[in-house]
Structure formats: structure tokens, C-alpha cells
Amino acid sequence: MFPVDLMSKFKTATALTQISNTALLLRFSSPPSASASFALHQIFPNTNITTHPHCHTYNAHQQHRFPILPSNNSSVLIPKPNLVLLLHSSYFSTALHPFDETSQRDHRAQDNRFYHVFDLIKFSTIRPNIVTASIGHCIALKIGALAHLPTSTSLLTMYSRARDFGSSLALFDEIHNRDVIIWNAMITASLENGCFSAAMNFFVEMTEEGTGFDSTTLLVLMSASSHTNHLKQGQIIHGLSLKAGMLFDSTLRNALLDMYSKCSDLSSSELMFAGMECRDIVSWNSMISGCLYNSHPEKSLWYFEEMAFSGERADNVSLSSAISACTSLGELIFGQVIHGWGIKLGYESSHISVSNSLVSLYSQCGDIEAAETIFKEMIHKDAISWNAMIEGFSSNGKISEAFDLLREMQITWSVQPDKVTVVTIIPPCAEKMMLTEGRTIHGFTIRRQMGSDLLVKNCLMDMYSKCDRLKKAELLFNSMLERDLVSWNIMISGYSQNGHSGEAQNLFRELLRLYSNCSLSTILAILPSCDSHESLQFGKSLHSWQLKLGFSNDILAVNSLMYMYINCVDLKAAFSLLQQRINVVADITCWNTVIAGCTQKGHFQEALNTFILMRLEPNVSHDSVTLVNVISACGNLELVSEGKSLHGLAFKTLMGLDTRVQNALISMYGRCGDIENARLVFYSCSNRNLCSWNCMISAFSQNKDARRALEVFRCLEYEPNEITFTGILSACTQLGLVRYGREIHGHVLRLGLQENPFISAALLDMYSNCGRLDIAIQIFSNTQEKSVAAWNSMISAYGYHSNGRKAIELFHEMYKAGTMATKSTFISLLSACSHAGLVNEGIWYYDLMLKEYGVEPVTEHHVCMVDMLGRSGKLHEAYEFIKQMQTQPEPGVWGALLSACSYHGDVEMGRKVAKLLFELEPDNVGYYISLSNMYVSAGRWKEAVELRKTIQDQRLKKPAGYSLIDVGFG
Known part of the structure; x- marks a missing residue:
């Protein structure tokens, strides 16, 4: 048996x-x-x-x-x-x-x-x-x-x-x-199976039994120390090797070099290397790769040069490490020199590691053609080769080529796509919002049974979040059996970046409930959800968490907190943080955060004041980002004189040649009405991009020069985007010529941009202002996902055509559809009530705006109310409405009442209002002409003549008007 x-x-x-x-x-x-x-x-x-x-x-x-x-x-x-x-x-x-x-x-x-x-x-x-x-x-x-x-x-x-x-x-x-060989075999077995602590325990047991160790034992233990980054253990092994007199063994010395490098003690590794009398290629490779491992690529290249001067012949390990160091530093020229050396030594095509490093080098340095040539010439390719080339295409904006290579990789028998391939190609899909391609990759991961991999799922969640498909991201998040902190951070960031502040904050609370902790990345992900004054208290609690985590001096954390306080309209707290940061170290990014935050949130004067304070700091110099934001603030405040000063400063510091600065200058001059200077900057720009053309088209449109806007559009050197179409459709609206509008509409349809919310709203405005309400209604009905801009434009269209009842009806449909009304919605609605003479309804909706919707009235709402009361002849009610306003009335509000007085012939009220306007805007000739016309209509010629004489004495000029006749087919 x-x-x-x-x-x-x-x-x-x-x-x-x-x-x-x-x-x-x-x-x-x-x-x-x-x-x-x-x-x-x-x-x-x-x-x-x-x-x-x-x-x-x-x-x-x-x-x-x-x-x-x-x-x-x-x-x-x-x-x-x-x-x-x-x-x-x-x-x-x-x-x-x-x-x-x-x-x-x-x-x-x-x-x-x-x-x-x-x-x-x-x-x-x-x-x-x-x-x-x-x-x-x-x-x-x-x-x-x-x-x-x-x-x-x-x-x-x-x-x-x-x-x-x-x-x-x-x-x-x-x-x-047991002899030393069997002990070494057992220690090696522990190391091979990931039981690093067991390897050390066997060594201790071996010495306790009285079995002496040899150099092989020490080599294995050093390898264990390297894998676990256990520096103290490695130092003990070093001491044992010294005591046993085994350091004459070059293999042992090289292993020690590698161990110290892997344990992040590069100084000890360098000290030991300097004391070595005989160095072989392994010694040099340990230092070259060790410096690279410890994020010192410049040192890695220095050791590579020293090796070359010593006469040691480089091998594939030296070359691939040195090329990787060039990639980290962006040193293309030095990388090309090493490439030439590799060709001379015969390593370019015979060693995959060298070729892979070269593909990464050329890809990261922007020479994708050279990378592709090397890749195609490779005799043998492994998964790293394919992944490096796919990443190269993706990072250089060649997404279609990356997908073509992925398909080619799938039909290659020797190598198949792995999860590294997937996580390489998903991020570009997210950045470019290529949802269709991202879904294709998602399907591929399911077919290849990679869908359950945590890293892959995290990448897919990030892609869906950035492509505004939060429901898909939620499904993936909820289906995850295992989640790491990255998973939570991605989902929280997705909610925050897509305007779902409540969901982001609830998920953050759930994370703290389950794990009682978070990371700095979590804080950075949740901070954008604090975007209003109501979120200020929650933002302060996040500030406390950031202090608790010990990141009080982290520049990224401080900048994010400052931006959060600006979003929550607590400028005092933001400037307090800035002052604290200045006391620690002068950093331009902190200043830029505050200036950009103030500009983006409409605090333009505060942005300019911050810039002035920054200029007083001795150790801080502005950069192009600073100038772009400050110039934008000047444009919004229409401070053309200050804008010209910034223009001069930009050229003085050679930043005026930066395309972003030039684009900001075009926009600033356009907003300030200085169209000629805008043209000069545009035509002097040698590296015009699509943004430059968009800024010039918008500048002409803002200054009612629709014809030249159309001329610029016809000369456009790039494929137009949604901003281009929004600007040019505004020009067509000004012309009132539906023929040009239809031409632009055709461009939109050919590019498949008709569902874009901004373009659909601009098309509605254009057709309604050109008298084609029927086409506007058809476009609105055919829009699948109606944005708030589309609802606002359609309400405004009904109001423009004096169909106030229909505008009110549409407002209620908007409410039922779940779309939240905004300030612009009520401007359109009040304007519709004004044009239709629905005074009582207009007053009711004005009161409802603040009580039910929490929308604070702004100047445009006040203008609509005064215009509505004035059109119906209720001039005294309009006057009292202005007097009871809690804020100082803007000139536009009084101007609306002056127009109503002119329309109804109320000279006395008109004269009273005009005097106020002469004080507020003494250079606006329109107010003088309106009062003069009232005098003429009332037969009060003497006052009319005196007013005309005042216009001449002050050299006030009325802008020349013009009329257009469309000779084409409408």
C-alpha cells in the first residue's frame, strides 16, 4: 500500500x-x-x-x-x-x-x-x-x-x-x-513571496542556531530592506558586512548602494560610492538610477556624464535611466545626445528598455513624430512600449491616433492591453470631454474583465464626472465593493465641480462618519462646493480640518482657502490669509489667487487694489497670469486709462508678447469702447489663436459694429467654437438681418453644436430680434435639454413681441420643469410685462423674486420696473419707486424715467430727472438731447436753445447713427 x-x-x-x-x-x-x-x-x-x-x-x-x-x-x-x-x-x-x-x-x-x-x-x-x-x-x-x-x-x-x-x-x-545554503534558500523564498519580515526572522533564527552567514545571505537581506524601505535594517546589514570583512565583494557593495538609494538615503549612497576604489557598470547604474528614484534627475545625469568621462561603457540600464532623467527635466537636446550614443553602442533597437525610454522622452518633449518613428522601428515591443506610445499620443492631443494604436494593440498576438493602457487613455478623454470614446473604453474594460479593478473604476468615475455625467459616476461609485480615499475624493470633486454643492458636502460628511479622517486632497476636492455666502460656515469648518491635518503652510491649501473665502464673499478672511502667507514667504501664486478670484467674482476694484499692494512688495514680481486678470478687471470697470498703463507695463516686461495677455488687452479695449486699439493689438499679435479671434469678434459686437464682426468671422483661421458663434450671432442680432443669421445657423448645424446651451440661446435671441418668432419657437421646442439660458431667451422673445401673457405662461412651465429661475430670468419676465403693459403682474413678480426665489434685485430689475411704470403713465409712482430703493440708483434707472417723461410729455418731471442725470453723467449727451426734445415738443423754444448752446459749449457730441437696408433675401 x-x-x-x-x-x-x-x-x-x-x-x-x-x-x-x-x-x-x-x-x-x-x-x-x-x-x-x-x-x-x-x-x-x-x-x-x-x-x-x-x-x-x-x-x-x-x-x-x-x-x-x-x-x-x-x-x-x-x-x-x-x-x-x-x-x-x-x-x-x-x-x-x-x-x-x-x-x-x-x-x-x-x-x-x-x-x-x-x-x-x-x-x-x-x-x-x-x-x-x-x-x-x-x-x-x-x-x-x-x-x-x-x-x-x-x-x-x-x-x-x-x-x-x-x-x-x-x-x-x-x-x-541545515547548512547556510538551505537557510539562504528559505530567506530567499520569504523574499520572493513578499514575506519580508519573515526573511529577517529566519536570519535571526539562523544566527541563534550557530549557522554562519555568507555574502549571499547579506545580499538577500539587503534586497529585503530595499523592498520594504527599511533603512535601519539595511544599516544593520551594512554593519554586519563590515564586521565580517565582506565588503571586498563588489556585488555586496553594489547591493548596499542600491539599498541606500531605495531607502531614500541618497547621501549615504553617494558617500559610499565616493569611497569605492573600483567601480564597475553596476556601481554606476546604481547611482544613476538611485538619483532618479529619489527625484534628483539632474544628479542622475551628472553621474552619467562622470561615468562617460571615466571610460566605463554604458549599458542598456545606464542609457534608459539617463534618458528617463532627461524626460523628467524636459532636456530634449541632452536626450538626443544620449540617443546618439545608444545608436553608436547598438542599444537602440536591441534593448526594449532603451527604446521605451526614448519613446517617453520624445513624447513628453512634444516631438511625437520622433517617438512614433522609434516605436515603429522597434523589433520587439512589450506592454510598456505600447502604453508609452499611447500616452504620447494622448498627451500631445492626438486622441484619435491613440485610439487607433489601441485597436492595433488588441489585434497583436504578443501583447494585449492591460489596466495601465486603460488608465493611460481615460484621462485625455476626461480632459477633452470625449464621452463617446470614454464609454468605448468602459465597455472594453468590462469585456476584458478589468471593470472591477479599483484604479480603472476610479479613472472611469473621474471621466464621467468631468464629462458632466454624474449619474454614471454615481452608479460606478455605488457599485464599488472596495473604495479607497481616491474614490471618495473623485466623487466629491465631481459633485463640487458640477455645481452639486449639497451632494458634495453630504458625501464628505459620510466619509468622515465612516472613516473619521480625510486627506488634503479631500479638502481641496470639497472646497469648490463652498460657492456662496450660505456655505461660509461649512467653509470655515473645512479650514479647521485643514489646520488639524497640519497643512497650514501648504501653498495649494492656502490658495484654495483664499479662493473659497472670496466665493463666499468674505474678502476680509481672504486678505487675512494672504497677509499671513506674505509674512511667511512672498509667493506670486498667492497674489494671483486673490486677484483672479476677485476678478472672476466681480470684485474688480478689489482686484486692482490687490495688484497695487503687490507692486509695493519688494520681492514679488507680476507674471502673465497677474496681468491677464488685472487687465480684465480694468475692462469690466471700463478704465481705459489704467488699461493703457497695464499695456505699457506688459511690453516693458516683455509679457506683451504673451498671447494670453494680448487677448486680454483686445477684450479690455473692446469693453472700454476703444475699438481701434483693440484692432491694433489683434493685428500685431503674431501667434493668434482661436481665443484672439473670438475676442476681436466680441469687441466689434459689443461696440455695435456688426459688419466688421462679420468680416473678421469670414477671415477666421480656425474652426469656430461655441464662443465664436455666440459672439457672431450677437452681431447678426444687432443687424436684424435674418439672412446672415441663417448662414451662421448652418455653420452650427454642420459642426453639431446646436444643442450647446449658449448657442441655442443666442439663436433664439437672433431669430426673435429679426422678427422670426416662429423659428425661435421651433428651435426652443426641438431643444432636448433646455438650459436656463434657453428659457430666459424664449421668455425675452415673447416679451420683445409684446406677448407678455405667453411669457408668463412659459415662466410657469420653466418652474414645473425644475429649472431654477435666475436674475436674468426675472429681467426677461419684467421686460415682457413692461412691453405688454402688464403692470400689476410685473409688480407681483418683482415682489415674488426676492420672497420666493431669493433673487436680490439689481440695477437691470430696477430699470425694468421704472420702464414698466413709466410706459403706463405712472411717472410719480416710478419716481417714488426710485426714491425708496435701498441702494444708490444707477444712471440707467433715472434714464428710464427720463425716457418715460419724454414719451408722456411731462416736462417738469423730466427737467427734475435730467438735472440729476447731468450730475451723475455730465458727458452723456443723450440726456441733454432728450430734455431739449421735450422742450421743443412743449413749445418752450427758449429753454431748448439754451440747452443746445450748453451742448456746444461743453463740446458734447452725439454718436453718428446709421441705417441698413438688406438687399438679399430675408
């Missing part, structure tokens, strides 16, 4: 059946390797391997005709794809009996079998698996070879490389009289 030990060693087989004293049936879940068959045939030459006819064909020794199992053994036949091994041999019965130690012949036979088994097991460690390891163990047990230490060592190594550390440990425990 077979011993129980023999049965237990086949635990990886699906079944082990003893048929007779000389027969053993093994049943495996998959075909064993050729090495297993080879071992059986060599040790047991009379063994028959029987394969079931419905199972896999066994390729080893195909010249033999193995007998098929008889049909009466059907109970042990295994359906495909299992394999049945039937071991028939009389050798079993003899092998299981103890050898006669007194027989010299049997003793020689035993030794021969020991070494035969040892050779076979040693051979099997090259490509080990559980099956071959178990068979080897079984054979060693049968012939008593486990007492032979070389055999036991090889078997232990075989289990380790087959990733069966438990069996390695069990075998090690059975071995007595």
Missing part, C-alpha cells in the same frame, strides 16, 4: 486514487507541464501515462502509444479538460521499501537516484508550478532523497517559485542539519 505521506503531497491534484499496490491514479484540473512528464519517464522508465480520449492531448513523448484506460474503469474517467495520469510500475513496490544499507550495490543505486532526482528538480525550478513541485516532492519521499540537502534545497526553491510558500515552510521544518 502507498504511504499516507505520498497522498498528502498531491494536494494540488483534484483527486488521488490508489487502484492497486502497483497503480496510482492522479486526476488534475489542468494538464501538468512537460517537466512533470519528463521527471516521471526518467525516474520510472516503465511508467505508462494514459490520457483519456476526451481530454487534452499530452505532447510529451508523442512517439509512444500510451494504452487507453479500459472501459470498466469508467468511474475514474475525467471529462475534458481534465487529464488522467495512470502510473503503472513494479518500480513503485520496490522503491517504497527501505534500502538495504549493508548492500553496497543498493547503496550506489541510492546515490545515483538521489543525484538523478536532484538534477531533475533543479531543472524543473526554471519554470515551476505546483504540479511539478508536488511530483518532485513525491519522488523524493519515495526514494528517501529528502535527507540529501541539495535535493531538499532545490525542492524548497521549486515550491517558492511556484508561489506555495506554505509548502516551502513545511518542507523546511522537516529538514534537519
